[in-house]
Amino acid sequence: MNKILIFGVGLIGGSIALSAKKSGFASDIVGVGRNQDNLNDAIKLKLIDRTSQDLKKDISEAHIIIIATPVAQFPVILQLIQPHLSSHTIITDVGSTKTDVIESAKQILGPQYSQFIGGHPIAGSEKHGATAAHIDLFKNKNVILTADQETSFEAKQKIEMLWKNAGAIVSNMSHNDHDKIFSTISHLPHLLAFSLVDMITQRKNANELLKFAASGFKDFTRIAASSPEMWKDITLANKKFILEDIQLFENQIKLLKEAIEQEDTKKILALFENASKTRNEWSK
Amino acid sequence: MNKILIFGVGLIGGSIALSAKKSGFASDIVGVGRNQDNLNDAIKLKLIDRTSQDLKKDISEAHIIIIATPVAQFPVILQLIQPHLSSHTIITDVGSTKTDVIESAKQILGPQYSQFIGGHPIAGSEKHGATAAHIDLFKNKNVILTADQETSFEAKQKIEMLWKNAGAIVSNMSHNDHDKIFSTISHLPHLLAFSLVDMITQRKNANELLKFAASGFKDFTRIAASSPEMWKDITLANKKFILEDIQLFENQIKLLKEAIEQEDTKKILALFENASKTRNEWSK
Numbered sequence: 001m002n003k004i005l006i007f008g009v010g011l012i013g014g015s016i017a018l019s020a021k022k023s024g025f026a027s028d029i030v031g032v033g034r035n036q037d038n039l040n041d042a043i044k045l046k047l048i049d050r051t052s053q054d055l056k057k058d059i060s061e062a063h064i065i066i067i068a069t070p071v072a073q074f075p076v077i078l079q080l081i082q083p084h085l086s087s088h089t090i091i092t093d094v095g096s097t098k099t100d101v102i103e104s105a106k107q108i109l110g111p112q113y114s115q116f117i118g119g120h121p122i123a124g125s126e127k128h129g130a131t132a133a134h135i136d137l138f139k140n141k142n143v144i145l146t147a148d149q150e151t152s153f154e155a156k157q158k159i160e161m162l163w164k165n166a167g168a169i170v171s172n173m174s175h176n177d178h179d180k181i182f183s184t185i186s187h188l189p190h191l192l193a194f195s196l197v198d199m200i201t202q203r204k205n206a207n208e209l210l211k212f213a214a215s216g217f218k219d220f221t222r223i224a225a226s227s228p229e230m231w232k233d234i235t236l237a238n239k240k241f242i243l244e245d246i247q248l249f250e251n252q253i254k255l256l257k258e259a260i261e262q263e264d265t266k267k268i269l270a271l272f273e274n275a276s277k278t279r280n281e282w283s284k
Numbered sequence: 285m286n287k288i289l290i291f292g293v294g295l296i297g298g299s300i301a302l303s304a305k306k307s308g309f310a311s312d313i314v315g316v317g318r319n320q321d322n323l324n325d326a327i328k329l330k331l332i333d334r335t336s337q338d339l340k341k342d343i344s345e346a347h348i349i350i351i352a353t354p355v356a357q358f359p360v361i362l363q364l365i366q367p368h369l370s371s372h373t374i375i376t377d378v379g380s381t382k383t384d385v386i387e388s389a390k391q392i393l394g395p396q397y398s399q400f401i402g403g404h405p406i407a408g409s410e411k412h413g414a415t416a417a418h419i420d421l422f423k424n425k426n427v428i429l430t431a432d433q434e435t436s437f438e439a440k441q442k443i444e445m446l447w448k449n450a451g452a453i454v455s456n457m458s459h460n461d462h463d464k465i466f467s468t469i470s471h472l473p474h475l476l477a478f479s480l481v482d483m484i485t486q487r488k489n490a491n492e493l494l495k496f497a498a499s500g501f502k503d504f505t506r507i508a509a510s511s512p513e514m515w516k517d518i519t520l521a522n523k524k525f526i527l528e529d530i531q532l533f534e535n536q537i538k539l540l541k542e543a544i545e546q547e548d549t550k551k552i553l554a555l556f557e558n559a560s561k562t563r564n565e566w567s568k
Contacts, residue, residue, distance in 0.1 A: 122498045142496055171496075184484060185497040189504040191540060192476055197559035199536045200468065210566050212426055212455075213469040214406045218567070219503040220473040225563040228556035235552055239544055246541050250534065252483045256475060257530050260523055268519055272512035275481035279509040282494050283502070 001027035005052070005062040007077050009033050009042040011125060012094050013068030014133025017047040019166035022135060030058050042130040059084040064158060067093040071233050074101055078108040085109075090155045091116045096182065097237040098146045098175035117155040118146035118175060121168065139167035146175040183241035188249060190231055191242070193224035285311035289336070289346040291361050293317050293326040295409060296378050297352030298417025301331045303450035306419060314342050326414040343368040348442060351377040355517050358385055362392040369393075374439045375400045380466065381521040382430045382459035401439040402430035402459060405452065423451035430459040467525035472533060474515055475526070477508035
């Protein structure tokens with residue numbers, strides 16, 4: 001039975017806490033956060049057992065420390081825990097980008113980097129905060145861990161167990177592969193959706209356009225309602241791969257534009273058929 | 285009470301038939317289509333009263349003719365009905381583009397163009413065919429009519445009534461305004477979604493990418509599962525405005541790319557905040 005210390009008891013942190021407790025994986029769960037109302041909610045909802053009254057003690061006694069705050073706070077939290085870290089404590093995170101997190105962890109934890117393993121649960125919701133947490137959030141969802149040669153066997157084993165107890169499907173890959181993959185399937189679509197909505201707001205007839213926008217637009221732009229702060233951080237953290245993907249997408253759009261200009265029916269149809277077939281098969 | 289002749293008794297045509305009958309707007313509804321199984325379904329489901337045994341007679345006796353087939357068939361159908369058209373018959377359509385349809389109608393119907401009024405119900409579904417038809421399909425949905433100076437008062441009045449009886453919110457605008465608006469809020473998003481999925485299929489690791497794609501990708505690309513045939517027609521029919529919108533989107537992406545290259549946090553955040561605010565307010 002594990003003692004777990006969670007920084008950031010929101011949707012993700014709270015849901016991990018809930019499943020760790022219900023599955024018997026954790027005995028004592030301590031929550032840390034900047035928002036006292038949210039921590040009170042987390043206690044009322046029994047996501048955590050208590051808040052920390054003595055952070056140094058809770059850090060040194062924790063079997064697992066989970067960092068589930070916005071990514072920008074990670075370095076500060078790593079610096080906060082590092083002096084009090086015992087040799088048996090495993091640290092993990094839930095950030096959407098991994099190269100930047102791993103670099104911080106290596107730099108700040110030094111020789112204790114072996115106790116750190118990066119994580120990214122591919123689950124979420126528009127909702128946030130402790131009140132949005134629920135035990136099925138990770139059920140049958142992918143969780144990516146980014147263990148490398150320096151990562152200890154204990155770190156890999158323990159964090160894999162943590163996620164499997166939450167019902168997740170655990171994969172391991174390099175932080176580089178992670179960031180390259182998510183640039184294409186997550187970060188690029190977000191940037192395209194933000195860009196389309198921003199473009200529309202610049203039109204004189206923006207209100208008329210939005211009045212007639214229907215369900216296709218609604219789904220396409222749902223991710224444009226995401227947190228600007230969080231996505232600014234992701235965009236800068238994954239700059240290299242995102243710029244590569246934007247370039248590839250620009251090439252793709254250029255080819256389509258040329259096909260339309262030339263009324264190249266065959267090429268346009270081939271592109272749409274390829275996309276439609278892939279999308280239909282994927283959703284099965 | 286109106287006699288209605290419908291070409292294409294699918295999701296849209298079938299749903300109009302259903303509401304016209306239930307509301308008492310139509311007495312006799314005759315269906316025409318290439319797919320006999322679909323027509324049999326339409327009779328069984330009581331969407332239509334019968335199929336046509338004498339098309340010339342049914343054309344000449346109809347109060348309203350609705351063309352609800354794929355847009356590519358419109359000119360052939362207009363040519364088919366034109367010789368038998370009485371002076372009291374009103375013709376309308378449900379196509380996603382309007383300039384091409386109006387041009388066909390003017391050319392083929394000649395002086396009887398005044399009896400034609402273009403229409404576009406902003407409603408649909410991934411499902412199609414008579415079995416997908418339902419009476420609430422147009423309830424509180426926008427329907428755009430594109431009457432112009434030549435359109436008769438009777439055409440405007442009758443088709444507005446047809447849609448209001450189906451629960452729709454009816455607006456009128458020029459075919460040009462229609463095609464410009466829908467290029468931005470519907471056609472462009474479809475092309476972006478098709479392009480993203482097509483781009484992913486070209487990657488060596490396409491299967492791995494799709495394996496980790498989650499709910500954001502799912503919603504963003506839902507419209508990439510749309511009919512390639514239909515969207516090829518729309519793209520070519522609305523070529524002019526679509527090319528203008530692609531150009532504007534390319535400029536938009538170029539600005540974002542430069543902001544990312546320069547790590548211009550302020551500019552990136554402003555763009556995301558603008559989009560997020562607009563999208564959140566729109567969905568309320």
